[in-house]
Amino acid sequence: MPETANTAATAAATTATTEGTSAAAAGGPPLLEARGLVKHFPARGLRFGRRAPDVKAVDGVDLTLSERSTLGLVGESGCGKSTLVRLLMSLERPTAGQVWLDGEELLKLPAAERRRRRRGIQMVMQDPYGSLDPRMTAEELVREPLDIHRDPVGARERSLRARELMELVGLDPAHAGRLPYQFSGGQRQRLGIARALALRPRVLVCDEPVSALDVSVQAQVVNLLRELQREFGLSIVFIAHDLAVVRQMADEVAVMYLGRIVERADRDTVFEQPAHPYTRALLSAVPDPDPRRRGREARIVLAGDPPSPSKPPEGCPFRTRCWKPQEICRTDPPAAAPQPHGGTVLCHFPGD
Template structure:
């Protein structure tokens, strides 16, 4: 098998919580990402799903080397990106780009769309000489379905979906191999979400891109992902290909998430058992001992508090799950809002 383009091993990111202005005293650490292992193959889409605050966006920043980890490694084509000299890391960043969540705040309102999409060329002038930049920007706008003659317009002159297309064009300017999409459609209307999701799929087929697609919308993740990683309180609790995760979830948290997805078919509404979680997620400043999900889990027993379950495939399970009592449970069909109900 070919070597994965990105490999993450024992990745940890803790943020210190301090008190005092002059003599800062550390009160504790927020465990945003706490021992994540995963890989991304060329040309595939890895979906990362979980509740707000589970560490998804922190993981995205670590993959981009926008932050340094407390410990652990991120290898790009076998090289640890945090051990690279600054010049090599700068060159590597050309190959890993990001599409941000909110198209209304991620674009500078004082810059034209042409300047926004062309800004990466100013940072990496070797990609496009000055005389070729306008033509290259127009090609990128056309690639994402926008009028190339609108290079002199400002972001406020575009709709939300069009602004997100501008953000995608900017991410593609340096011809990356990997694009990290941090909730790229959560701020858009459902009909516009479908257009942007379909565009991302078309670009992947055309350019051979690999995506890390981060979202809390389970239906959106299923629509684009080849494999799915479910995060809870800084850890991956279940991982597998899209079909196994959505049709045969084994971790109680995944089962609860899937049971809460609205079913658009009125003939099926209310037929599938719904799992209702009680309470709020624990604080990442002081997560529970053992299994972090045990305080909300209906399967929890004494062993769950004493021993942290490893992310591995257990008897009766077809894919890795971090649960002592992992067992497959069919949640019923998870709807895809971009495909008609059969």
């Protein structure tokens, strides 16, 4: 019998609580690091006879990911999460900044070496159906990365490896000849995870991996990712809108707004003591599962829509939606200030 939503979610939360802290505490040099990442896209056409301003999708991001840890990346749609992921994977060339993987700056490597090094960072896509070629069998989909990167083993060994990966993620190898439409949504996402593991990466980037799944299936996929992380020593960048899932999965959380990281700290600090007003607003929108506590805390409703990334506000990027802006917020952009708990926050008046 499949797990119920409550039972599965409880199991995932327990796993995250008992093991997330130890992973984060491992520390050590970062495995994946972004330094001053900027990505501006040139706008098309003219506005009032002048060239339209560039779209500032990512506007100065510093991130680190330690070995065997999970970094949760959250924020509204359009805040720059997907662009940041493409920069981390070297699928986009940044306007400025650097990406380091295991002590090497990826963009400075020769093309062939960069391609080889990129085997160490793989992605699990958001849409478990649209990201899979509908004409390929399950075995072909999982084996394709090995074929593309010319894995030194022969075709038979690659096929055996694909079937082993299917079994590893909870799929029956006897179904290796099936097409994607013959699998459920959760099974298709497991196929995507098996495909991402084919090259034995050290970093797994999960871009909204459970947003298209039912709640009970979400918990099963989260549990699977945690088990694979333990077994293979994976480091994970986990992107999600659902903060409850992020709390189950992440060791650290980075909150993104208008192309910038406005707050970053360990998971418990972000959820229990949020310092940035935007983080507080996001958390206030999360439904409380305990009916006895519902309505005790006022929900923070942000005014208006996020500003255009082609013309962000002067000063603090969040000031146009903040309920407590001061004059300094209108004139001076805040610097990333270290907090007593060890995190950083991009706010002149954190925690007020």
